[in-house]
Structure formats: structure tokens, C-alpha cells
Amino acid sequence: MKVYERVVELLEAEGVRTLFGIPDPNFVHMFQLAEERGWTVVAPHHEASAGFMAEAVTRMTGGPAVCVGTLGPGVANLAPAMMCAKVEGSPVVFLGGQRARVTEQRVRRGRIQFVRQAELFAPSVKYCASLEYADQTDEVVREGLRRALSGTPGPVYIEYPAHVIQEELDVPPAAPPETYRLVGQSAGADRVAEAASAIGSARQPILLVGHGVHTARAGEAVRALAGLMACPVVQTSGGTSFIEGLEDRTFPYGFSTAAVDAVERSDLCLAIGTELGEPVHYGRGRHWAANEAHRTWLLIERNPEAVGVNRPVDVPLVGDLRAIVPQLVDALKDSPRTPTPELERWIGQDAAQLAEAAESAPSGMSPVHPARLIVEATRAFPADGIMVRDGGATTIFGWSYNQAKPHDVLWNQNFGHLGTGLPYAIGASVAQGRERPLMLITGDSSFLFHIAELETAARLGLPLVCVVGVDHAWGLEVGVYKRTFGQGSLETGTHWSQDTRLDKVAEGFGCHGEYVEHEKDIAPAVARGFASGKPSVIHVAVDPKANSEEMPQYAEFRTWYAEGTQ
Known part of the structure; x- marks a missing residue:
């Protein structure tokens, strides 16, 4: 078999059945082979999104996942996903394309789509290696999987130079994981x-x-x-x-x-x-x-x-x-x-606190109070759903006012990387067979990071409703300005056009979109979103003053964030 076939076979032996990334000459053979073998192959619109999707798969399966980046710019785009996977403890195998090594060794300038990639990413992964020779394939890929899945899980980066892609190998069938790494370690x-x-x-x-x-x-x-x-x-x-x-x-x-x-x-x-x-x-x-x-x-x-x-x-x-x-x-x-x-x-005390949160969330406002947004949206959360969180202020409101108790929640807690929500939702749905309903609750700032992936969600036909609290600002940062400089501060760089309509953007991507500015309309809009048969975006206008100044239990949050624990 050829090297790319063996890489697929070795990953398959670890239970990998999904591939995320954007194909280029380094990877078209691998993409086609994975599709032929029944894998789910997802090509999003940005390699960082691909990495976040792969990370979501690891969270939903307990096993590794794989993401590819084309040489040069594509690999550069993997950087945020690599760092998130490292901090979040996610065993993602990042495969990076690269030009043939003869290009690297020449003393020349002006080389197209070329940078020495491995040395840039080595600090962000648990293992960094290159398939320099065809007969290294088994040992390098297995070492990558061994490192990714041993001790604290985490990402690995394996480079895939163009000169080895089509080389031939004569190897036995891929061995099961327990033959080359520790599996199921018990305590004494x-x-x-x-x-x-x-x-x-x-x-x-x-x-x-x-x-x-x-x-x-x-x-x-x-x-x-x-x-x-x-x-x-x-x-x-x-x-x-x-x-x-x-x-x-x-x-x-x-x-x-x-x-x-x-x-x-x-x-x-x-x-x-x-x-x-x-x-x-x-x-x-x-x-x-x-x-x-x-x-x-x-x-x-x-x-x-x-x-x-x-x-x-x-x-x-x-x-x-x-x-x-x-x-x-x-x-x-x-x-x-x-x-x-x-x-x-x-048990009674916690139930009473939850009920009191629903009762006390400010009501009757238009735009909607962000606390009330959380209450109304999570009341409509389906019992078998997957909840995905994203955003700053929106997530902080969610801690106190969430009314649902989902069995699966995904968010980027340790690294705090905004924009992961939509890719996480797509990856989680792919991992679960695209059947369970998903709800993404996010702020507009975070949602805009990877909004192009609405097309990916629509292409895959995912049962996803995105509830987006929109204040046309970096709400958390507006609050920082106010606490630092007082009311009336310039709040430089935190606001954008109030003409932005995310429901219309969604419709342009082939999704269902709704605009909401009254709390009573949130739950019905969520229900219509799930019933539409399309990914949906519910644009909820939230009160910008409340979003930046009234974050609940913010003092508690500060006790473990940054200076609170030094």
C-alpha cells in the first residue's frame, strides 16, 4: 500500500472514522480513500474550524480525532485549534502538509507557501514529528497516538512532506492499540x-x-x-x-x-x-x-x-x-x-435556587435582558439535546440562569477561546451521527468568528439551533471599560454596526433565521427552528447595558480568574 493508505489504516485501528480539513494535493488521495472506506469527511471553510470540530469529536467519543491542514497557510490556520486542544486536553492528531524536503534544504529565497512549520508548532503539542521516510510511517503515527492518549491527553502534529505521499509500503495489517500503547490502566x-x-x-x-x-x-x-x-x-x-x-x-x-x-x-x-x-x-x-x-x-x-x-x-x-x-x-x-x-x-436548596433564578431574571424588557434570554432559551432545550456554549458575558449569565441539565455540554472552558461554539456543535453532531438536537447559546461577538460554518452545518443538514444574544458589541470588554474608566468612557474598539442581522446572514447560507426582541418569542422561535429541518439562527436583541454591567456572580468568577488565585 501507499503511505497515505497506511496512515488511514493506522488511524482506523484506533477507531477514527472522521476526517476534517480542506483538501489540497497533499491530501486529496487521503480524502478520497477515507470517503471510500465509509468515513465521514467534512471540509469546512477554515482549518481552525476543522480543528475545533475534531476536538469536539474527541469529547463526544472518548477517542482520538484527526484534522489536516494544507501546507503553509492551511497549517498556519491550525494554530488556534492546536493550542485549544493542548489546554483542553483533547487528543487531536493534526496532519500538516509540507513541500518536499529538497525545497527546505535549498539555499534559496522566495519559495511559495513555505515556512518551517514543525519548529513553530512543537511547543503547542505533545509530540511533533515528520514522515521523512516511508518505512517510518508506522512508528511515527503510533508514537503520535501513544503520546496523544497517554497521561494527560493532548494534540500531536505529524508533518506529511510531499515526497513520501505516494511511496509504497509492504506491511502487515494494522495492529490493535493494546499492542503498542498502554490501554485501560487500572490502579493497584x-x-x-x-x-x-x-x-x-x-x-x-x-x-x-x-x-x-x-x-x-x-x-x-x-x-x-x-x-x-x-x-x-x-x-x-x-x-x-x-x-x-x-x-x-x-x-x-x-x-x-x-x-x-x-x-x-x-x-x-x-x-x-x-x-x-x-x-x-x-x-x-x-x-x-x-x-x-x-x-x-x-x-x-x-x-x-x-x-x-x-x-x-x-x-x-x-x-x-x-x-x-x-x-x-x-x-x-x-x-x-x-x-x-x-x-x-x-437537593432541595439547589432546585429552589434554580427556580428562583428563573423567577428573578428581569422580565418585560425589549431588548431582552440577557438573564431572561438564558432562562427562556434553556427552558426550550430538548431533553436529549447537546448544549454548546460560547462567548464571554453570555456564558457568565448562563452559569447562573441555565434551566436545563443536559447530559452533554461543550465549551472552551480552560483556554477561553471565543468562536469555538459553532465548530464544536458541528463536530459533536458528526460524532453522534447527526441525529441528536443541538443548541448553541452564544454572543454575537463569538458567533461572528466562524459564521461561515453555517454553510457547513446546512450542507450536512444538522439539527442545530443557534440562539445568539446580540448587543452589537464586545459586551464583556465594554464592562471592563466602564469599571476601569467609568460611565461614558470611549469604549474603543468594542462596538459595530447595529444594522447587522444574523438571522438574514443565516438565510443567506441556506439556514432558517428568526429575529426576536421580546422574551415571549424566544421559546417559540427555538421550537420553529428545530421544526424547520434546517440549521437555525435565532437573533435575539439583548440589552447592551445589562449585558455589560449586570453579569451575575461576577465577583465569584473573579476569585478564580487571573489575579484571584495567585
């Missing part, structure tokens, strides 16, 4: 027994669930563990998906009074799928400080180098949480805990 029996004993002795245990639980698709095992521990589930800001069956006892850290109380009273915390980073005050500041001296910490962590970095850990369980959580379930199955009275109280 002594550590599992120690953890089970600590859980059994605790009076008020909690589960702290992060982003990794959902990207590993480990919800079912964690639900069983939470049932045996009879405890609340506290979400990190990255772990905002709700595990089916645990919706009532899952509380967002810092933004739920029940979560705060559960954390402060806890005498044992089992942390799963989280780095214990700034958004949870490293597990030792703010809400954790009150009972720090009497709290036992258990941590499930794939990367041994991460254990004990942000805070001391009493019982580390090193390995794949998909293997370790079932070990704990097995160890606890004969001695389930009895729920404490506080659990029912916290």
Missing part, C-alpha cells in the same frame, strides 16, 4: 482498598467531577459510584455536563449555594477528571479552606506527574478513570453508604 489493589476504606469512614464525602469524566464518556460508572457513596456531585466549571440519573444531586462549584455548603462541610473529596486548577481554587483556597485540616483527598489521575502539584493528595489512584472507577464500584458494592440528611436538603 492496595490503593483501591485504601480509597474504599477512606470513603467508608467519611461522614460527608463528595465527588468533584471535572471535564475528564465527560470526555472519557465515563458517566455510567461514575453514576454507580455516586450511588454507592450516597453523596453530592460537585461540578467544576469544565465538568458542566449532567450525568444521567444524577441531575438532582449535581451542583456547580462556586455558583450553587448547595455546592458551596457541600464543599465546606465535606470531610472527604474524591476528585475525578479534574486538574484541580484555578476554577476550583486549587482545591485548597476559598470554599475549601474552612475544613481543610479535616478533609481527606482522593484523586484519580492519568498523569503521575500531576499528582500533588496543586495540592497534597492522601490517596492517589493513577490510571485511566474508565478502569479505576469500576474498581472502586466493585470495592464498595457490598457496603453502600447511607445518605446523610444534608443530601436531601442540598
